[in-house]
Amino acid sequence: MPARVVVLGGGVGGTLVANLLSKRLRRDVRVTVVDPTGMHAYQPGYQYLALGQANGRWLVRDERTLLRTDVDLVVEPAIRVHPDAGTVQLARGGSLDWDYLVIATGARLAPELVPGLTEGSYEFYSLEGAQRLREALRRFRGGRLLVGVAGIPYKCPPAPVEFVFLVEEYLRRRGIRNRSEVRLLSPLNRAFTIESASKVVQPLMAQRGIELTTFFNVESVDPSSGVVSSLEGEKAEFDLLVLVPPHRGQDVVVESRLGDASGWLPTDRTTLQVEGHERIFAIGDATNLPISKSGSTAHFEAPVVASRIAALVKGSAPRSNYGGNVMCFLETGNRQGTVLRFDYEHPPAPPQPSAIWHSAKWLFNRMYWGVVPQGRLPERMPIPVPRGRSTE
Ligand SMILES: Cc1cc2nc3c(=O)[nH]c(=O)nc-3n(C[C@H](O)[C@H](O)[C@H](O)COP(=O)(O)OP(=O)(O)OC[C@H]3O[C@@H](n4cnc5c(N)ncnc54)[C@H](O)[C@@H]3O)c2cc1C
Numbered sequence: 001m002p003a004r005v006v007v008l009g010g011g012v013g014g015t016l017v018a019n020l021l022s023k024r025l026r027r028d029v030r031v032t033v034v035d036p037t038g039m040h041a042y043q044p045g046y047q048y049l050a051l052g053q054a055n056g057r058w059l060v061r062d063e064r065t066l067l068r069t070d071v072d073l074v075v076e077p078a079i080r081v082h083p084d085a086g087t088v089q090l091a092r093g094g095s096l097d098w099d100y101l102v103i104a105t106g107a108r109l110a111p112e113l114v115p116g117l118t119e120g121s122y123e124f125y126s127l128e129g130a131q132r133l134r135e136a137l138r139r140f141r142g143g144r145l146l147v148g149v150a151g152i153p154y155k156c157p158p159a160p161v162e163f164v165f166l167v168e169e170y171l172r173r174r175g176i177r178n179r180s181e182v183r184l185l186s187p188l189n190r191a192f193t194i195e196s197a198s199k200v201v202q203p204l205m206a207q208r209g210i211e212l213t214t215f216f217n218v219e220s221v222d223p224s225s226g227v228v229s230s231l232e233g234e235k236a237e238f239d240l241l242v243l244v245p246p247h248r249g250q251d252v253v254v255e256s257r258l259g260d261a262s263g264w265l266p267t268d269r270t271t272l273q274v275e276g277h278e279r280i281f282a283i284g285d286a287t288n289l290p291i292s293k294s295g296s297t298a299h300f301e302a303p304v305v306a307s308r309i310a311a312l313v314k315g316s317a318p319r320s321n322y323g324g325n326v327m328c329f330l331e332t333g334n335r336q337g338t339v340l341r342f343d344y345e346h347p348p349a350p351p352q353p354s355a356i357w358h359s360a361k362w363l364f365n366r367m368y369w370g371v372v373p374q375g376r377l378p379e380r381m382p383i384p385v386p387r388g389r390s391t392e
Contacts, residue, residue, distance in 0.1 A: 002030045003313040006088055006098040008078045008252065010035030010063040013284035013298030014104035015373040020306035022068045023375070028313055031071045032096060034088070038063050038075035042368050044156070044295065046130040047163050050137065051170050056127060066373040078105075081256040083277050100279050100309045103265060105252060107155055107285040107293060111245040114150050120223030121241040124163060125155070136240060137170070142179030143239030145171070146228065149187060150218040151246030155285050155293040157193045158330040158340065160184065160244055161201055165333035167242075168208050182209070185216040185228070185236065193292075197330065197340055197350050204332055204353065218243060247293070249286060264288035269344065270321040272305050281305045291344075292326050299372060300325040303379040327381045329361035337361050346383045 005021055007014045010033045018033045040063045048054035064073055074096070080089040081103070087095045109125055111118045122136050123129040147164045164184045171177040184191060184205070190198035191205065191212060205212055217231040221241065228243075229235050249263020258274060259265055266275040267287040274280040283305055284298030291297060300322070307320035324344030331337045337357035342348040351357070371377050 002028050003099045003309075004097055005029055005031045005100045005102065005309060006096050007031065007033045007102045007104060008081075008088065009033075009104035009106055009284075009286070010038070010040055010067075010073070011104060011106050011284065011298070012295040012372065013106075013302050014102065015040060015063065015066050016299060016302040016375055017102050017104065017283060017306050018071045019066075019068050019373060020303055020375050021309060022071050024306060024310045025313055026070075032074060033063070033067060033071060034074045034076070034078045034090065034096070035063055036075070036077035036091075038073065040066055040373070041127060042365075043125075044159075045365065046124045046127065047159065047166065048365075049127070049130040050124040050133040050163075051166055052134055052138070056131070059127065061369060066369075078252045079255060080252065081258060081280070083256075083258070083280060086279070098279075100281070100312070102305055102309075103253065103258075103274065103280065103282045103286050104284050104298065105250040105286050107247040108250050108263070109245045110248045111150075113246045113248075114218055114220060114243075116221035116223055117150060117218075117243060117245060120221035120226075120228075121243040123243060123245055124159075125244055133242065137167070140176070140180075140240050142171075142176040144181045144183070144237060145240045145242070146183050146185055146236055146238040147242045148185030148216065148218060148228070149244040151244075152187060152193070153293055154244050154247045156295075156328070157292050158197065158328060161191050161197075161205075162331040163242070164205070164210055165201075165208070166331060168210055169333040181211065183211040183213060183236070185213050185218070185230075187215070187217040189214050194340060194348060196348050197338070200338060200350050200352065201330070201332060208333070247285075253286065260288055269324070271308065271318070272301055272322055281309070289324075291324055292328065294326060294328055295372075296327050297325075299377070300327075300380065303375070323380075325381055325383075329357055329364065331358060331361060341381060341383050343383055349384070 045059040077091045122133040253259040265282040283301040285293040304322045308318035311318040332353040336353040338350040340348040
Protein backbone atom coordinates (compact mmCIF):
# COMPACT_ATOMS: atom_id res chain seq x y z
CA MET A 1 0.00 0.00 0.00
CA PRO A 2 1.39 3.46 -0.86
CA ALA A 3 2.38 5.74 2.01
CA ARG A 4 -0.22 8.43 2.70
CA VAL A 5 1.20 11.96 2.89
CA VAL A 6 -1.11 14.86 3.67
CA VAL A 7 0.16 18.39 3.05
CA LEU A 8 -1.71 21.22 4.76
CA GLY A 9 -1.47 24.39 2.66
CA GLY A 10 -1.15 24.87 -1.08
CA GLY A 11 1.21 27.86 -0.99
CA VAL A 12 4.88 28.00 -1.96
CA GLY A 13 6.10 25.28 0.40
CA GLY A 14 3.08 22.95 0.31
CA THR A 15 2.80 22.86 -3.49
CA LEU A 16 6.50 22.23 -3.97
CA VAL A 17 6.80 19.50 -1.35
CA ALA A 18 3.73 17.72 -2.77
CA ASN A 19 5.11 17.77 -6.33
CA LEU A 20 8.58 16.64 -5.24
CA LEU A 21 7.18 13.75 -3.21
CA SER A 22 5.00 12.54 -6.04
CA LYS A 23 7.93 12.85 -8.50
CA ARG A 24 10.32 10.94 -6.22
CA LEU A 25 8.06 8.21 -4.88
CA ARG A 26 5.55 7.79 -7.72
CA ARG A 27 3.43 4.70 -6.93
CA ASP A 28 4.88 4.36 -3.45
CA VAL A 29 3.02 7.44 -2.25
CA ARG A 30 -0.44 9.00 -2.24
CA VAL A 31 -0.12 12.75 -1.71
CA THR A 32 -3.09 14.94 -0.78
CA VAL A 33 -2.89 18.73 -0.52
CA VAL A 34 -5.51 20.46 1.63
CA ASP A 35 -6.12 24.17 1.05
CA PRO A 36 -9.13 26.35 1.95
CA THR A 37 -9.22 28.33 -1.29
CA GLY A 38 -7.66 26.06 -3.89
CA MET A 39 -5.96 29.19 -5.23
CA HIS A 40 -2.23 29.88 -5.05
CA ALA A 41 -1.03 33.48 -4.68
CA TYR A 42 2.35 34.92 -5.67
CA GLN A 43 2.56 37.27 -2.69
CA PRO A 44 5.72 39.19 -3.71
CA GLY A 45 3.56 40.67 -6.47
CA TYR A 46 1.20 42.40 -4.01
CA GLN A 47 3.42 45.46 -3.67
CA TYR A 48 3.51 45.92 -7.46
CA LEU A 49 -0.28 45.60 -7.49
CA ALA A 50 -0.57 48.36 -4.86
CA LEU A 51 1.64 50.59 -7.02
CA GLY A 52 -0.38 49.93 -10.17
CA GLN A 53 2.37 47.85 -11.80
CA ALA A 54 0.64 44.44 -11.79
CA ASN A 55 -2.84 43.00 -11.93
CA GLY A 56 -4.54 40.41 -9.74
CA ARG A 57 -4.74 37.88 -12.60
CA TRP A 58 -0.97 37.63 -12.82
CA LEU A 59 -0.72 37.02 -9.07
CA VAL A 60 -3.17 34.18 -8.52
CA ARG A 61 -3.47 30.73 -10.15
CA ASP A 62 -5.69 27.73 -9.65
CA GLU A 63 -3.74 25.38 -7.37
CA ARG A 64 -4.91 22.35 -9.39
CA THR A 65 -2.97 23.59 -12.42
CA LEU A 66 0.26 23.73 -10.38
CA LEU A 67 0.08 20.23 -8.91
CA ARG A 68 1.14 17.04 -10.67
CA THR A 69 -1.89 15.12 -11.85
CA ASP A 70 -1.30 12.29 -9.37
CA VAL A 71 -1.49 14.68 -6.38
CA ASP A 72 -5.00 14.98 -4.88
CA LEU A 73 -6.35 18.39 -3.89
CA VAL A 74 -9.02 18.90 -1.21
CA VAL A 75 -10.43 22.43 -1.19
CA GLU A 76 -11.48 23.16 2.40
CA PRO A 77 -9.68 24.21 5.57
CA ALA A 78 -8.11 21.67 7.88
CA ILE A 79 -9.36 22.41 11.37
CA ARG A 80 -7.53 20.00 13.66
CA VAL A 81 -4.62 17.58 13.54
CA HIS A 82 -4.76 14.47 15.72
CA PRO A 83 -1.11 13.36 15.89
CA ASP A 84 -1.70 10.13 17.83
CA ALA A 85 -4.51 8.92 15.57
CA GLY A 86 -2.66 10.06 12.43
CA THR A 87 -5.65 11.99 11.11
CA VAL A 88 -6.60 15.51 10.19
CA GLN A 89 -10.11 16.82 10.58
CA LEU A 90 -11.58 18.94 7.78
CA ALA A 91 -14.04 21.84 8.07
CA ARG A 92 -16.95 20.07 6.33
CA GLY A 93 -16.87 17.12 8.72
CA GLY A 94 -14.59 14.68 6.86
CA SER A 95 -11.11 13.59 7.84
CA LEU A 96 -7.95 12.28 6.18
CA ASP A 97 -5.57 9.59 7.43
CA TRP A 98 -1.85 10.15 7.08
CA ASP A 99 1.40 8.31 7.62
CA TYR A 100 3.33 11.59 7.23
CA LEU A 101 1.99 15.09 7.61
CA VAL A 102 3.54 18.31 6.29
CA ILE A 103 2.22 21.55 7.76
CA ALA A 104 2.74 24.45 5.35
CA THR A 105 -0.15 26.67 6.36
CA GLY A 106 1.82 29.93 6.32
CA ALA A 107 1.04 32.90 8.53
CA ARG A 108 -2.25 34.59 9.43
CA LEU A 109 -2.52 38.39 9.32
CA ALA A 110 -3.83 39.53 12.70
CA PRO A 111 -4.77 43.25 12.36
CA GLU A 112 -7.22 42.87 15.28
CA LEU A 113 -4.27 42.84 17.68
CA VAL A 114 -3.65 46.58 17.22
CA PRO A 115 -6.51 48.94 18.10
CA GLY A 116 -7.50 51.13 15.15
CA LEU A 117 -5.23 49.37 12.65
CA THR A 118 -8.00 47.94 10.45
CA GLU A 119 -9.89 51.24 10.19
CA GLY A 120 -6.90 53.57 10.15
CA SER A 121 -4.25 51.98 7.95
CA TYR A 122 -3.64 50.22 4.64
CA GLU A 123 -1.51 47.19 3.87
CA PHE A 124 -0.03 45.33 0.89
CA TYR A 125 0.23 41.89 2.55
CA SER A 126 -3.01 40.49 1.11
CA LEU A 127 -4.59 40.69 -2.33
CA GLU A 128 -7.56 42.69 -1.05
CA GLY A 129 -5.28 44.94 1.01
CA ALA A 130 -3.07 45.67 -2.00
CA GLN A 131 -6.13 46.51 -4.12
CA ARG A 132 -7.44 48.94 -1.45
CA LEU A 133 -4.01 50.54 -1.10
CA ARG A 134 -3.79 51.02 -4.88
CA GLU A 135 -7.00 53.07 -4.76
CA ALA A 136 -5.81 55.06 -1.72
CA LEU A 137 -2.52 55.85 -3.47
CA ARG A 138 -4.41 57.00 -6.57
CA ARG A 139 -6.41 59.40 -4.40
CA PHE A 140 -3.29 60.62 -2.54
CA ARG A 141 -2.40 64.18 -3.55
CA GLY A 142 0.62 64.62 -1.26
CA GLY A 143 1.08 64.75 2.51
CA ARG A 144 2.60 62.56 5.22
CA LEU A 145 2.95 58.97 4.01
CA LEU A 146 4.13 56.63 6.75
CA VAL A 147 5.12 53.00 6.23
CA GLY A 148 5.79 50.61 9.12
CA VAL A 149 5.41 47.19 10.67
CA ALA A 150 3.04 46.49 13.53
CA GLY A 151 4.78 43.42 14.93
CA ILE A 152 7.71 41.03 14.55
CA PRO A 153 8.00 38.44 13.05
CA TYR A 154 6.45 39.25 9.69
CA LYS A 155 7.01 37.63 6.33
CA CYS A 156 9.60 38.95 3.91
CA PRO A 157 11.47 41.31 6.26
CA PRO A 158 12.80 43.46 3.36
CA ALA A 159 9.31 44.10 1.90
CA PRO A 160 8.45 47.30 3.86
CA VAL A 161 11.87 48.74 2.94
CA GLU A 162 11.32 47.84 -0.72
CA PHE A 163 7.89 49.39 -0.57
CA VAL A 164 9.17 52.64 0.87
CA PHE A 165 11.72 52.94 -1.97
CA LEU A 166 9.15 52.05 -4.61
CA VAL A 167 6.45 54.35 -3.26
CA GLU A 168 8.96 57.24 -3.09
CA GLU A 169 9.70 56.66 -6.77
CA TYR A 170 5.95 56.42 -7.50
CA LEU A 171 5.36 59.83 -5.90
CA ARG A 172 8.22 61.32 -7.94
CA ARG A 173 6.74 59.92 -11.14
CA ARG A 174 3.35 61.42 -10.25
CA GLY A 175 4.98 64.81 -9.59
CA ILE A 176 3.82 64.99 -5.95
CA ARG A 177 7.06 64.04 -4.18
CA ASN A 178 7.88 67.64 -3.22
CA ARG A 179 4.50 67.86 -1.48
CA SER A 180 5.05 64.60 0.43
CA GLU A 181 6.94 63.35 3.44
CA VAL A 182 7.91 59.67 3.21
CA ARG A 183 8.88 57.96 6.45
CA LEU A 184 9.64 54.41 7.55
CA LEU A 185 8.70 53.47 11.12
CA SER A 186 10.87 50.61 12.35
CA PRO A 187 10.46 48.77 15.67
CA LEU A 188 14.25 48.16 15.73
CA ASN A 189 17.35 50.36 15.92
CA ARG A 190 17.72 50.14 12.13
CA ALA A 191 15.61 49.88 8.94
CA PHE A 192 14.85 46.16 9.36
CA THR A 193 15.92 42.91 10.96
CA ILE A 194 18.98 42.15 8.81
CA GLU A 195 21.83 44.38 9.98
CA SER A 196 24.15 44.16 6.95
CA ALA A 197 21.28 44.95 4.58
CA SER A 198 20.12 47.85 6.75
CA LYS A 199 23.63 49.29 6.42
CA VAL A 200 23.29 49.17 2.63
CA VAL A 201 19.80 50.65 2.41
CA GLN A 202 19.90 53.38 5.07
CA PRO A 203 22.32 55.71 3.20
CA LEU A 204 20.16 55.31 0.08
CA MET A 205 17.04 56.19 2.05
CA ALA A 206 18.79 59.31 3.34
CA GLN A 207 19.84 60.28 -0.23
CA ARG A 208 16.22 60.05 -1.40
CA GLY A 209 14.89 62.03 1.55
CA ILE A 210 13.13 59.01 3.10
CA GLU A 211 13.08 59.50 6.85
CA LEU A 212 13.67 56.65 9.27
CA THR A 213 12.17 56.56 12.76
CA THR A 214 13.66 53.75 14.85
CA PHE A 215 12.31 52.06 18.01
CA PHE A 216 8.72 52.71 16.95
CA ASN A 217 6.70 49.70 18.13
CA VAL A 218 3.15 50.40 17.01
CA GLU A 219 0.67 50.37 19.88
CA SER A 220 -2.48 51.87 18.35
CA VAL A 221 -3.83 53.90 15.46
CA ASP A 222 -6.32 56.73 15.82
CA PRO A 223 -8.05 56.96 12.43
CA SER A 224 -10.06 60.10 13.26
CA SER A 225 -7.06 62.27 14.18
CA GLY A 226 -4.60 60.49 11.84
CA VAL A 227 -2.12 59.59 14.56
CA VAL A 228 -0.19 56.37 15.13
CA SER A 229 1.22 55.83 18.64
CA SER A 230 4.12 53.67 19.76
CA LEU A 231 4.75 51.64 22.90
CA GLU A 232 7.74 53.94 23.45
CA GLY A 233 5.32 56.86 23.90
CA GLU A 234 5.87 58.59 20.54
CA LYS A 235 3.14 59.81 18.21
CA ALA A 236 3.37 60.26 14.43
CA GLU A 237 0.80 62.13 12.34
CA PHE A 238 -0.12 60.76 8.94
CA ASP A 239 -2.27 61.44 5.90
CA LEU A 240 -1.75 57.90 4.57
CA LEU A 241 -0.57 55.08 6.83
CA VAL A 242 0.67 51.75 5.47
CA LEU A 243 1.29 49.15 8.19
CA VAL A 244 2.22 45.50 7.87
CA PRO A 245 -0.26 43.85 10.27
CA PRO A 246 0.98 41.57 13.07
CA HIS A 247 1.40 37.93 12.00
CA ARG A 248 0.32 34.79 13.87
CA GLY A 249 0.21 31.06 13.14
CA GLN A 250 -2.98 29.60 11.66
CA ASP A 251 -5.95 28.51 13.79
CA VAL A 252 -5.49 24.85 12.80
CA VAL A 253 -2.06 24.88 14.47
CA VAL A 254 -3.46 26.51 17.62
CA GLU A 255 -6.51 24.21 17.76
CA SER A 256 -4.26 21.16 17.39
CA ARG A 257 -2.15 22.41 20.34
CA LEU A 258 0.96 22.04 18.21
CA GLY A 259 2.03 25.68 18.23
CA ASP A 260 3.71 28.07 20.65
CA ALA A 261 1.91 31.06 22.19
CA SER A 262 1.79 32.85 18.82
CA GLY A 263 0.77 29.76 16.86
CA TRP A 264 4.21 29.03 15.32
CA LEU A 265 5.26 25.39 15.12
CA PRO A 266 8.29 24.45 17.23
CA THR A 267 10.45 22.96 14.48
CA ASP A 268 13.83 21.26 14.41
CA ARG A 269 16.15 23.63 12.52
CA THR A 270 17.80 20.88 10.43
CA THR A 271 15.33 17.98 10.12
CA LEU A 272 12.26 20.27 9.98
CA GLN A 273 10.31 17.81 12.13
CA VAL A 274 7.78 19.34 14.49
CA GLU A 275 9.31 18.83 17.90
CA GLY A 276 8.00 15.71 19.61
CA HIS A 277 6.36 14.38 16.42
CA GLU A 278 8.54 12.19 14.22
CA ARG A 279 6.05 11.99 11.36
CA ILE A 280 5.01 15.63 11.24
CA PHE A 281 7.12 18.18 9.36
CA ALA A 282 6.75 21.95 9.09
CA ILE A 283 7.98 24.34 6.41
CA GLY A 284 7.70 27.97 5.43
CA ASP A 285 6.10 30.74 7.44
CA ALA A 286 4.36 28.29 9.80
CA THR A 287 7.56 27.36 11.69
CA ASN A 288 9.12 29.10 14.68
CA LEU A 289 12.59 29.05 13.08
CA PRO A 290 14.60 32.22 13.73
CA ILE A 291 15.15 32.92 10.02
CA SER A 292 13.26 35.03 7.49
CA LYS A 293 9.71 33.99 6.83
CA SER A 294 9.97 33.99 3.06
CA GLY A 295 9.00 32.07 -0.03
CA SER A 296 12.66 31.38 -0.56
CA THR A 297 12.93 29.72 2.86
CA ALA A 298 9.94 27.50 2.06
CA HIS A 299 11.46 26.77 -1.36
CA PHE A 300 14.76 25.52 0.10
CA GLU A 301 13.06 23.63 2.95
CA ALA A 302 10.62 21.68 0.76
CA PRO A 303 13.26 19.43 -0.92
CA VAL A 304 14.69 18.55 2.50
CA VAL A 305 11.30 17.41 3.79
CA ALA A 306 10.53 15.56 0.54
CA SER A 307 13.86 13.79 0.69
CA ARG A 308 13.47 12.86 4.38
CA ILE A 309 9.95 11.48 3.88
CA ALA A 310 11.07 9.60 0.75
CA ALA A 311 13.89 7.97 2.73
CA LEU A 312 11.52 6.98 5.56
CA VAL A 313 9.02 5.49 3.10
CA LYS A 314 11.82 3.46 1.49
CA GLY A 315 13.06 2.30 4.89
CA SER A 316 16.42 4.08 4.75
CA ALA A 317 17.92 6.69 7.08
CA PRO A 318 17.06 10.30 6.08
CA ARG A 319 20.24 12.22 5.29
CA SER A 320 19.06 15.55 3.91
CA ASN A 321 19.31 18.49 6.32
CA TYR A 322 18.21 22.13 6.09
CA GLY A 323 21.13 24.51 6.55
CA GLY A 324 19.11 27.73 6.76
CA ASN A 325 19.45 28.60 3.06
CA VAL A 326 17.57 31.80 2.05
CA MET A 327 17.87 34.04 -0.99
CA CYS A 328 15.82 37.22 -1.40
CA PHE A 329 16.01 40.15 -3.77
CA LEU A 330 15.53 43.65 -2.40
CA GLU A 331 14.35 46.46 -4.68
CA THR A 332 15.90 49.84 -3.90
CA GLY A 333 13.95 51.91 -6.45
CA ASN A 334 15.20 53.64 -9.62
CA ARG A 335 15.35 50.18 -11.27
CA GLN A 336 18.06 48.99 -8.90
CA GLY A 337 18.19 46.29 -6.29
CA THR A 338 20.41 44.03 -4.22
CA VAL A 339 20.29 40.43 -3.07
CA LEU A 340 20.39 38.75 0.33
CA ARG A 341 21.88 35.25 0.37
CA PHE A 342 22.51 33.57 3.69
CA ASP A 343 22.24 30.45 5.80
CA TYR A 344 22.61 29.49 9.45
CA GLU A 345 26.40 29.87 9.26
CA HIS A 346 26.80 32.84 6.92
CA PRO A 347 25.03 36.18 7.39
CA PRO A 348 24.18 38.06 4.18
CA ALA A 349 26.73 40.36 2.56
CA PRO A 350 24.51 42.22 0.09
CA PRO A 351 26.26 43.79 -2.92
CA GLN A 352 25.83 47.51 -3.63
CA PRO A 353 22.48 48.02 -5.40
CA SER A 354 22.63 47.77 -9.19
CA ALA A 355 20.39 47.24 -12.21
CA ILE A 356 21.41 43.56 -12.33
CA TRP A 357 19.56 42.57 -9.15
CA HIS A 358 16.47 44.59 -10.07
CA SER A 359 16.38 42.74 -13.43
CA ALA A 360 16.98 39.41 -11.67
CA LYS A 361 13.99 40.07 -9.40
CA TRP A 362 11.76 40.86 -12.37
CA LEU A 363 12.97 37.79 -14.22
CA PHE A 364 12.13 35.71 -11.17
CA ASN A 365 8.70 37.38 -10.88
CA ARG A 366 8.00 36.38 -14.48
CA MET A 367 9.39 32.86 -14.16
CA TYR A 368 7.77 31.95 -10.81
CA TRP A 369 4.69 30.11 -12.12
CA GLY A 370 6.66 27.94 -14.51
CA VAL A 371 9.55 26.94 -12.27
CA VAL A 372 9.05 27.21 -8.48
CA PRO A 373 5.94 25.09 -7.79
CA GLN A 374 7.29 22.36 -10.10
CA GLY A 375 10.72 22.26 -8.44
CA ARG A 376 12.68 23.29 -11.54
CA LEU A 377 15.13 25.55 -9.67
CA PRO A 378 18.25 24.35 -7.79
CA GLU A 379 17.49 22.84 -4.39
CA ARG A 380 20.34 24.76 -2.74
CA MET A 381 22.02 28.07 -3.37
CA PRO A 382 25.73 28.60 -2.70
CA ILE A 383 26.34 31.54 -0.35
CA PRO A 384 29.10 33.85 -1.63
CA VAL A 385 31.54 34.57 1.18
CA PRO A 386 33.10 38.05 1.20
CA ARG A 387 36.84 38.17 0.49
CA GLY A 388 38.95 37.70 3.61
CA ARG A 389 36.36 35.53 5.36
CA SER A 390 36.79 31.79 5.43
CA THR A 391 33.94 29.36 4.79
CA GLU A 392 35.32 26.99 7.42
C1 LIG B 1 4.22 41.82 0.03
C2 LIG B 1 5.02 40.55 0.14
C3 LIG B 1 6.23 40.46 -0.52
C4 LIG B 1 7.00 39.31 -0.41
N1 LIG B 1 8.17 39.23 -1.10
C5 LIG B 1 8.90 38.11 -1.02
C6 LIG B 1 10.13 37.99 -1.76
O1 LIG B 1 10.54 38.91 -2.48
N2 LIG B 1 10.84 36.84 -1.64
C7 LIG B 1 10.41 35.81 -0.86
O2 LIG B 1 11.09 34.80 -0.80
N3 LIG B 1 9.25 35.89 -0.15
C8 LIG B 1 8.50 37.01 -0.23
N4 LIG B 1 7.32 37.09 0.47
C9 LIG B 1 6.96 36.06 1.45
C10 LIG B 1 6.35 34.81 0.82
O3 LIG B 1 5.27 35.11 -0.02
C11 LIG B 1 5.89 33.88 1.94
O4 LIG B 1 6.90 33.78 2.90
C12 LIG B 1 5.62 32.49 1.36
O5 LIG B 1 4.43 32.55 0.60
C13 LIG B 1 5.51 31.46 2.47
O6 LIG B 1 5.20 30.22 1.91
P1 LIG B 1 4.34 29.17 2.75
O7 LIG B 1 4.17 28.00 1.87
O8 LIG B 1 4.91 29.00 4.09
O9 LIG B 1 2.94 29.92 2.99
P2 LIG B 1 1.92 30.49 1.94
O10 LIG B 1 2.53 30.62 0.60
O11 LIG B 1 1.34 31.71 2.57
O12 LIG B 1 0.80 29.35 1.85
C14 LIG B 1 0.07 28.94 2.95
C15 LIG B 1 -1.14 28.20 2.43
O13 LIG B 1 -1.80 27.57 3.54
C16 LIG B 1 -3.18 27.66 3.34
N5 LIG B 1 -3.88 27.48 4.60
C17 LIG B 1 -4.12 28.40 5.56
N6 LIG B 1 -4.86 27.85 6.55
C18 LIG B 1 -5.07 26.57 6.21
C19 LIG B 1 -5.78 25.51 6.82
N7 LIG B 1 -6.44 25.66 7.96
N8 LIG B 1 -5.82 24.32 6.19
C20 LIG B 1 -5.16 24.13 5.01
N9 LIG B 1 -4.48 25.12 4.39
C21 LIG B 1 -4.44 26.32 4.99
C22 LIG B 1 -3.36 29.05 2.71
O14 LIG B 1 -4.60 29.13 2.02
C23 LIG B 1 -2.17 29.11 1.77
O15 LIG B 1 -2.49 28.63 0.48
C24 LIG B 1 6.51 38.22 0.36
C25 LIG B 1 5.28 38.30 1.00
C26 LIG B 1 4.53 39.46 0.89
C27 LIG B 1 3.19 39.52 1.58
